[in-house]
Amino acid sequence: MKWLAIILGVLIILLALVWIAGSSLPREHRAASRITLRRPIDSVWAVVRDPMALKGVWRELTSVSKQTDAQGREVWQEKVGGFDIRLIVAESEPPERLVMNVDSPPGAAFGGRWVYQLSPAAGGTTVLVAEEGWIGPPPFRLMSKLMGHHRSVDQYLTALGAKFGETVAVEHLP
Numbered sequence: 001m002k003w004l005a006i007i008l009g010v011l012i013i014l015l016a017l018v019w020i021a022g023s024s025l026p027r028e029h030r031a032a033s034r035i036t037l038r039r040p041i042d043s044v045w046a047v048v049r050d051p052m053a054l055k056g057v058w059r060e061l062t063s064v065s066k067q068t069d070a071q072g073r074e075v076w077q078e079k080v081g082g083f084d085i086r087l088i089v090a091e092s093e094p095p096e097r098l099v100m101n102v103d104s105p106p107g108a109a110f111g112g113r114w115v116y117q118l119s120p121a122a123g124g125t126t127v128l129v130a131e132e133g134w135i136g137p138p139p140f141r142l143m144s145k146l147m148g149h150h151r152s153v154d155q156y157l158t159a160l161g162a163k164f165g166e167t168v169a170v171e172h173l174p
Contacts, residue, residue, distance in 0.1 A: 018138075018139050018142055019138050019139060020138075021138075021142050022137070022138025022139050022140070022141040022142035022143075023138040023141075025138070025141040025142060025145055026141075027134050027135060027136065027141070028132075028133070028134045029131075029132075029133055029134070029135070029144070029149045030130060030131065030132050030133075030149075031130070031131045031133075031148075031149035031150040031152075031153050031172075032128060032129070032130035032131070032153070032172070032173040032174075033128070033129060033150055033153045033154055033157055033170050033171060033172050033173060034126055034127060034128040034129070034157075034170075034171050034173060035126070035127050035157045035160070035161060035168040035169065035170055035171070036121050036124055036125070036126045036127075036168075037124050037125050037126075037127065037160070037161060037164055037166055037168070038123055038124040038164075038166060039124055039125055039164050040124070040125065041095045041096075041118055041119070041120050041125045042095050043125075043164075044095075044118055044125040044127060044160075044164075045094055045095035045096075045118055047160065047163055047164075048098060048116050048118065048127065048160070049092070049094070049098060051064050051066075051076050051078060051087075052064050052065075052066070053163060054156075054159050054160065054163060057159045057162050057163045058080075058155065058156060058159030059155075059159075060080050060081045060152075060155055061078060061079070061080050061159075062079045062080075063077075063078065063079040064076060064077070064078045064079075065077050069088070073088050073089065074088070074089040075087065075088050075089075075103070076089075076100070080152070081152070085102060086102070086103040087100040087101065087102060087103065087114075088100065088101045088103050090113065095118055096117065096118050096119065097115070097116065097117055097118070098115075098116040099113055099114070099115050099116070100113060100114050100116075101113045102114075102133070108136070109135065109136050109137055109140050110133060110134060110135045110136065110140065111133065111134055112131060112132050112133025112134055113131075113132050113133070114129060114130070114131055114132075114153075115129070115130045115132065116128070116129050117129075117130075127157065127160065128173070129153045129156060129157060130153075130173075131149070131152060131153050133149075150170075150172055154170045157170050158170060
């Protein structure tokens with residue numbers, strides 16, 4: 001019985017430390033990364049603009065479907081890394097800029113938006129993706145900090161390169 005009380009006490013202390021550490025981190029974050037592909041901007045835009053194009057290449061993307069909501073907006077329902085994410089196309093300026101907002105219901109653990117910027121580069125296209133997000137629960141903030149805020153963006157860009165048969169060097173931006 002004494003050992004059970006000690007184990008329970010240690011678990012409570014650990015949970016409190018995780019909560020305190022997460023609470024000390026900011027709710028909002030920005031993670032931006034870029035790559036350069038040896039493909040013309042129109043070819044890259046076609047893939048960026050169609051999330052279904054990465055199914056089977058981006059391991060974390062296990063399902064994706066296109067929908068239209070009641071307001072007539074273009075919506076993408078994705079399952080990425082075990083999370084169901086509903087993305088609403090907020091801006092689309094072919095072939096250079098796409099903004100997708102995470103449709104976070106009340107009480108959601110996270111939200112924000114992804115901003116995609118494409119620009120011509122010598123012999124190809126530079127793709128910059130910025131995640132401008134927020135994370136609510138302090139334990140999730142700590143987990144995201146430890147795993148790295150760039151993780152999802154970098155996985156996406158690596159998969160985008162793989163879609164074109166390229167191994168890319170992902171560069172983190174301030």
